[in-house]
Amino acid sequence: MVSMKIAIFGLLMIATTTLAVLTENPCYVATNGDPAGKHLVELDCGFGYNRATEVCAAKLPKGTRIFGPGRGLGMTMDYQENRMNIDVDSDNLIVKAFCG
Numbered sequence: 001m002v003s004m005k006i007a008i009f010g011l012l013m014i015a016t017t018t019l020a021v022l023t024e025n026p027c028y029v030a031t032n033g034d035p036a037g038k039h040l041v042e043l044d045c046g047f048g049y050n051r052a053t054e055v056c057a058a059k060l061p062k063g064t065r066i067f068g069p070g071r072g073l074g075m076t077m078d079y080q081e082n083r084m085n086i087d088v089d090s091d092n093l094i095v096k097a098f099c100g
Contacts, residue, residue, distance in 0.1 A: 027061065027084045029100040040066065040092045055094060060084060068092075 017047045018075035020061035035055045057066070061084050067075060075085075087095045 027082045035086070035094045035097050037092050040086065040088050040094055042092070055086075060086070068095075 002007075022052060030040060039054045040057055041049060041054045042057040045054075045058055049056060057064075061082075063080075064084040065075075066086045066088060069090045081099055084097060085100060086097050089095055
């Protein structure tokens with residue numbers, strides 16, 4: 001009986017720890033609500049900002065990289081699992097979002 005309680009406690013601790021890691025990872029949280037197809041707003045996210053069709057760049061996780069035409073950024077090959085990457089087209093429409 002005691003060993004069963006210890007086993008259940010251990011499983012609960014693993015589940016809680018896993019959940020905490022998933023919710024603390026900014027890339028996981030940001031990509032859970034897939035922003036593909038929305039416009040990236042980089043200047044003013046105040047009055048008139050529409051969460052249904054737009055993503056506010058200022059509210060993205062720290063370290064997020066944005067790639068696209070005219071941005072002058074090349075993609076490095078260093079993989080960071082909690083880093084969010086966003087690829088936009090020439091109209092600032094998000095083509096895809098990915099971790100790495």
